[in-house]
Amino acid sequence: MRIYEGVKLMHDTYTVNWHEHFWSKGGDFKTLNVESADLYMAAMDKFGIDLNVMSLPVNSIKRCPPEVFTSANNMIYDGVKRYPGKVVGMAYVHPGYTKEALYEIDRCVQDLGFVGVKLYYDYTMDDPVYRPIIEKCIELDIPILQHSMRFMDPPNRIRQPLASDGYHMARAAREYPEATFVMGHFTIAEWEWSLKAIKDCKNVYTDMSGSVYDRPQLEQAVAMLGADRILYGTDGSPSACAGKLIGAEISVEDKKKILRGDAFARFLNRK
Numbered sequence: 001m002r003i004y005e006g007v008k009l010m011h012d013t014y015t016v017n018w019h020e021h022f023w024s025k026g027g028d029f030k031t032l033n034v035e036s037a038d039l040y041m042a043a044m045d046k047f048g049i050d051l052n053v054m055s056l057p058v059n060s061i062k063r064c065p066p067e068v069f070t071s072a073n074n075m076i077y078d079g080v081k082r083y084p085g086k087v088v089g090m091a092y093v094h095p096g097y098t099k100e101a102l103y104e105i106d107r108c109v110q111d112l113g114f115v116g117v118k119l120y121y122d123y124t125m126d127d128p129v130y131r132p133i134i135e136k137c138i139e140l141d142i143p144i145l146q147h148s149m150r151f152m153d154p155p156n157r158i159r160q161p162l163a164s165d166g167y168h169m170a171r172a173a174r175e176y177p178e179a180t181f182v183m184g185h186f187t188i189a190e191w192e193w194s195l196k197a198i199k200d201c202k203n204v205y206t207d208m209s210g211s212v213y214d215r216p217q218l219e220q221a222v223a224m225l226g227a228d229r230i231l232y233g234t235d236g237s238p239s240a241c242a243g244k245l246i247g248a249e250i251s252v253e254d255k256k257k258i259l260r261g262d263a264f265a266r267f268l269n270r271k
């Protein structure tokens with residue numbers, strides 16, 4: 001597919017970006033960096049992205065306290081109001097604060113209209129600490145987007161020792177088959193391993209976000225999971241991810257399925 005044909009396809013297809021972030025000004029996790037956000041949204045318009053699902057994961061504080069993840073979610077809501085119809089939120093919480101995390105998920109979904117929960121590498125996805133979070137998401141019928149990657153090289157394993165991979169996602173999915181999980185940015189590191197791990201878990205989806213791109217990634221993901229289980233996402237790399245999709249040797253219909261995220265449409269149509 002030629003570049004102009006691919007960009008036209010993205011503009012002609014209702015496209016949902018399920019993995020992206022707004023950032024705060026000065027790193028205070030309170031004040032939306034308006035200049036950065038405006039530039040980002042302008043870029044999304046150029047690529048034909050109709051709706052962006054945004055979160056603010058706090059990874060610079062080892063055990064992010066409730067007052068910080070609450071202010072981070074309020075900042076995302078400021079972005080929702082600044083770009084009406086273009087942005088919806090995902091609630092970031094630290095599951096180590098069970099009571100406060102459950103309250104915050106309720107608040108974000110019921111009061112702010114958020115459509116899911118974003119989790120980071122505080123624990124692996126199969127850790128029992130996540131059980132109340134997962135059960136709350138089942139109750140509210142919202143998806144869980146988990147930061148995921150499988151690194152074999154020691155420096156990265158040391159840097160993110162509790163990062164989830166396909167194995168952890170599959171264990172959680174089998175324990176909670178009624179939950180909906182997203183294994184974030186499958187393209188990072190040992191991506192084939194993680195795809196194989198979740199292949200038979202129909203309630204685990206993935207997104208194609210991130211700047212890492214090996215030529216057969218998207219083709220193999222579609223062959224193993226089906227396009228219905230792959231979401232469009234950018235995670236800070238809008239041009240790279242547009243290139244992944246445009247350059248992938250998959251059918252136009254599969255590209256449309258990824259762009260639309262049909263399986264997740266119901267999460268966006270909540271009252």
